[in-house]
Amino acid sequence: MFDNRLKSSLIAALLALPLPAFAQDWALSGYDPVAYVTQEKAVSGRAEIVTNWRGREYHFASEANRALFEANPRAYTPGFDGLCVVALTEGRSEPGDPRQFVTIGQRVYFVGSANRKQELLSHPRDMLMKAKDMWLKIKP
Template sequence: MIRSAILCTTLMLTACAAMAQDWALDGMDPVSYTQDGAAVPGRTDLVTMWRGEAWHFATEQNRNQFEANPKAYAPGLGGLCVVALSEGRSEPGNPRFFAVIGQRTYLLRSEQARERLLADPQGVLMRAKAVWAKLHP
């Protein structure tokens, strides 16, 4: 009896972990970056599917805004770390470290990378976009 309960719990945890892997931005609300200037966790019951991933939202209003124009809220440069790209490397950004420049959200790998981007946003973005263009012709 205990053995089957442990097996059942293990299977449930494995299934939950697999589902979480398909969560865009590790479950952060993409609209909150520009609306609140913060990485806000989305709710598990406010979800929409876009490009094969589950996007989570803190409010119904945020979900509606995203659904009306998802490209406006998806991170620029595929969610890769902008500073790493500017240095010629393709590294995923961390959804907890971000910067909004203009109307676009960019992800970064760390707070140090965020500080580097903010010190020279135009230069870093220009170099990152050049590398991105080579990777995605």
């Protein structure tokens, strides 16, 4: 049985630990949403350059990118809220990997792996139509 001082010390120690990445509500795992569009690559955002949109915290590599996002967030957020397009076509809701993305038209889409990226690129129009059908059934 723990005494009260030991319990208090244990609780204080646990509260002092940083939250794991999955417990933080960082959109796109901290990657800069604007960089996907402007630089065509996944770029880590900086913790001190942040904005909140629709209940999620977005990080940016620069103040200029944050300003672009704040002016038009929908232009920079990934399609299907970042879910894997290929998984959606298979009837599943799985998060995409923010390092594995495809730009189709002017929209960025995430997939779960390099193989799934190739699969999406082989039939982009058909896969996006199937993914959209599933998305309309499950979206919040």
